[in-house]
Amino acid sequence: MTEKSRLLKAWEWHEQRLPIGHWLDHSLGSKYPAPKNLNYWWNFGSLALFMLVLMIITGVFLAMNYTAHTSMAFDSVERIMRDVNNGWLIRYMHANGASFFFIVVYIHIFRGLYYGSYKPPREVLWWMGVIIYLLMMATAFMGYVLPWGQMSFWGATVITNLFSAIPGVGDAIVTLLWGGFSVDNPTLNRFFALHYLLPFVIVGVVVLHVWALHIPGSNNPLGIEAAPADKIPFFPYYYAKDAVGLGVFLVVMFAVVFWLPNAMGHPLNYEKANPLVTPPHIVPEWYYLPFYAILRAIPDKLLGVIAMFGSILILFVLPWLDRHPVRSATFRPIFKIFFWVFLANGIMLGWCGSQLAEGLPLILSRVGTFWYFFHFIVLLPLLSWVETPKPLPASISQPVLSPAMKPAE
Amino acid sequence: MRKIVLAAAAAFVLSSPVMAAEEIKPMKRTWTFDGVFGKFDKQQLQRGFQVYKEVCASCHSVQYLAFRNLQDIGYSEDQVKVIAAEYQVQDGPDENGDMFDRPGRASDRIPKPFANEQLARASNGGALPPDLSLMTKAREDGPNYVFSLMMGYTEPPKGFEILPGMSYNTYFPGHQIGMPQQITDDRVTYADGTKASAEQIASDVTAFLHWAAEPKLEVRHATGIRVVLFALLFTVLAFFYKRRLWARLEKH
Numbered sequence: 025m026t027e028k029s030r031l032l033k034a035w036e037w038h039e040q041r042l043p044i045g046h047w048l049d050h051s052l053g054s055k056y057p058a059p060k061n062l063n064y065w066w067n068f069g070s071l072a073l074f075m076l077v078l079m080i081i082t083g084v085f086l087a088m089n090y091t092a093h094t095s096m097a098f099d100s101v102e103r104i105m106r107d108v109n110n111g112w113l114i115r116y117m118h119a120n121g122a123s124f125f126f127i128v129v130y131i132h133i134f135r136g137l138y139y140g141s142y143k144p145p146r147e148v149l150w151w152m153g154v155i156i157y158l159l160m161m162a163t164a165f166m167g168y169v170l171p172w173g174q175m176s177f178w179g180a181t182v183i184t185n186l187f188s189a190i191p192g193v194g195d196a197i198v199t200l201l202w203g204g205f206s207v208d209n210p211t212l213n214r215f216f217a218l219h220y221l222l223p224f225v226i227v228g229v230v231v232l233h234v235w236a237l238h239i240p241g242s243n244n245p246l247g248i249e250a251a252p253a254d255k256i257p258f259f260p261y262y263y264a265k266d267a268v269g270l271g272v273f274l275v276v277m278f279a280v281v282f283w284l285p286n287a288m289g290h291p292l293n294y295e296k297a298n299p300l301v302t303p304p305h306i307v308p309e310w311y312y313l314p315f316y317a318i319l320r321a322i323p324d325k326l327l328g329v330i331a332m333f334g335s336i337l338i339l340f341v342l343p344w345l346d347r348h349p350v351r352s353a354t355f356r357p358i359f360k361i362f363f364w365v366f367l368a369n370g371i372m373l374g375w376c377g378s379q380l381a382e383g384l385p386l387i388l389s390r391v392g393t394f395w396y397f398f399h400f401i402v403l404l405p406l407l408s409w410v411e412t413p414k415p416l417p418a419s420i421s422q423p424v425l426s427p428a429m430k431p432a433e
Numbered sequence: 434m435r436k437i438v439l440a441a442a443a444a445f446v447l448s449s450p451v452m453a454a455e456e457i458k459p460m461k462r463t464w465t466f467d468g469v470f471g472k473f474d475k476q477q478l479q480r481g482f483q484v485y486k487e488v489c490a491s492c493h494s495v496q497y498l499a500f501r502n503l504q505d506i507g508y509s510e511d512q513v514k515v516i517a518a519e520y521q522v523q524d525g526p527d528e529n530g531d532m533f534d535r536p537g538r539a540s541d542r543i544p545k546p547f548a549n550e551q552l553a554r555a556s557n558g559g560a561l562p563p564d565l566s567l568m569t570k571a572r573e574d575g576p577n578y579v580f581s582l583m584m585g586y587t588e589p590p591k592g593f594e595i596l597p598g599m600s601y602n603t604y605f606p607g608h609q610i611g612m613p614q615q616i617t618d619d620r621v622t623y624a625d626g627t628k629a630s631a632e633q634i635a636s637d638v639t640a641f642l643h644w645a646a647e648p649k650l651e652v653r654h655a656t657g658i659r660v661v662l663f664a665l666l667f668t669v670l671a672f673f674y675k676r677r678l679w680a681r682l683e684k685h
Contacts, residue, residue, distance in 0.1 A: 264678045265679075267667075267674075271669075271671050274664040282660065293645075294571035
């Protein structure tokens with residue numbers, strides 16, 4: 025018996041008892057048939073998984089050297105930057121990794137919006153995605169507090185104070201979040217504990233997300249059902265394709281990590297937190313800016329908070345707001361225009377969020393907030409009703425446009 | 434007394450970096466550490482350290498720097514020991530329970546000029562001279578800002594009222610700064626014989642402070658080149674592999 029076949033036998037012995045290889049092969053391997061026409065925008069799902077793993081690995085090493093105490097947190101980060109072997113690299117990868125994780129996930133979400141990936145039968149898959157996104161926002165927010173710089177402290181103060189707007193229980197919730205009567209050491213400690221916990225909760229929801237993906241299978245750029253003949257094994261074909269995208273992504277991310285490591289951070293976070301000095305202009309990290317703009321667009325605090333959370337929670341009911349039978353924007357000329365308007369509106373809101381809430385930015389953030397909700401609540405239901413789609417192809421391999429193949433209206 | 438309180442209040446308010454209503458862009462300079470291959474000029478860092486020691490150190494700390502770090506800017510181990518020994522560092526308690534002063538060692542942090550914030554304020558008309566070890570990263574366009582601030586002292590424009598004890602600075606937010614002008618021609622006499630123009634001094638001390646804020650910059654750039662080249666190679670190989678693999682599909 026050769027060495028190889030003995031190993032193989034051992035593997036088979038193990039597979040009969042715990043079929044982990046079988047399970048992986050069906051989940052992310054050669055037994056998962058994917059439509060053959062997925063374009064590079066579909067790369068961002070596996071990229072998001074890559075970023076999640078990278079963040080967890082770098083984060084564990086940072087946690088080994090970080091001290092969650094208000095008097096030592098800032099100094100412990102500087103020690104990581106100066107005295108821990110390759111600590112600067114691990115911290116810059118983690119700090120910039122957060123931004124790149126959000127870039128990847130935003131592209132992933134907008135890909136889903138463009139190609140109608142939230143539509144039946146993928147609603148629960150979409151829900152799991154929205155939950156992951158919410159968990160990411162909470163995790164990133166608490167992570168930004170950990171270095172205990174000026175923006176950490178004041179960002180934490182502003183954001184946790186939002187909960188005081190909730191009638192009745194608001195103040196109690198804020199006290200609970202703080203672990204006291206202001207943002208202080210107990211706050212830092214619980215944020216560190218939760219910042220370490222939530223990524224593993226995200227891993228759990230990612231498993232559900234992938235599970236839910238496997239029930240109907242991947243959507244595709246045409247948005248039509250993929251016949252078995254039009255599917256190819258995920259491994260090796262999409263491993264090879266995703267590797268190309270991963271390479272391009274790594275070039276960009278590493279260029280930032282090694283040459284512009286502080287470009288996406290706020291300079292004031294290199295000053296130690298000082299509860300006695302309020303920065304005149306407190307800004308959250310860039311990935312929250314559109315929602316920060318929505319919050320400040322509304323003069324009433326409670327309504328502002330509702331609008332801000334509502335702007336994300338509305339994504340849960342998106343499959344019922346957009347009931348148009350055609351998924352892909354490729355075949356919905358009017359929807360396609362408004363998709364790009366929505367994206368531009370989101371970028372404009374992001375800019376507004378980075379400015380002081382006065383003058384033009386305030387006016388634009390009100391217009392943008394109105395448009396954000398108008399898009400979901402009025403435009404999408406209306407379009408589902410009135411938009412005539414272009415003729416759909418019969419199948420993925422026969423993209424011949426036949427007028428007879430119009431979807432049922 | 435009232436004067437001190439007023440100056441303290443002014444310094445407190447005006448030290449906020451984003452206070453200015455109008456935004457003044459700092460002067461743009463080329464630095465040796467700019468760009469993909471950017472490196473520190475060790476000779477310049479040593480001059481900058483001399484400026485820090487002779488001009489800045491009487492008010493400003495560099496709390497994250499230890500003497501041993503000075504080996505990174507070209508001093509030998511023995512030179513660092515000599516530099517450290519020029520300082521007195523508090524140690525203890527000894528076996529009798531007393532604190533005592535001893536000459537600095539390479540492993541000591543560079544001592545701060547003031548024992549605490551209150552003493553620092555009391556000695557500076559109520560203003561707190563900030564720690565400088567992260568300053569070039571704690572300000573937008575940091576190195577250019579620090580250089581501009583050093584060079585930015587001028588007469589105030591007509592009608593601009595300066596509070597007592599404050600100076601006018603073009604680049605400081607709000608223009609009123611607690612620190613008087615420090616950098617002038619020949620303020621220091623360089624050990625390496627370089628002509629000490631104000632511009633030279635300001636640029637040397639800025640480079641030193643940028644090294645203090647980002648001591649791993651050189652290894653970061655060097656590692657970055659290798660990592661990005663590797664990622665590029667990986668991308669090219671992945672691209673050709675993907676094309677060959679997918680060609681199989683088109684045969685059917």
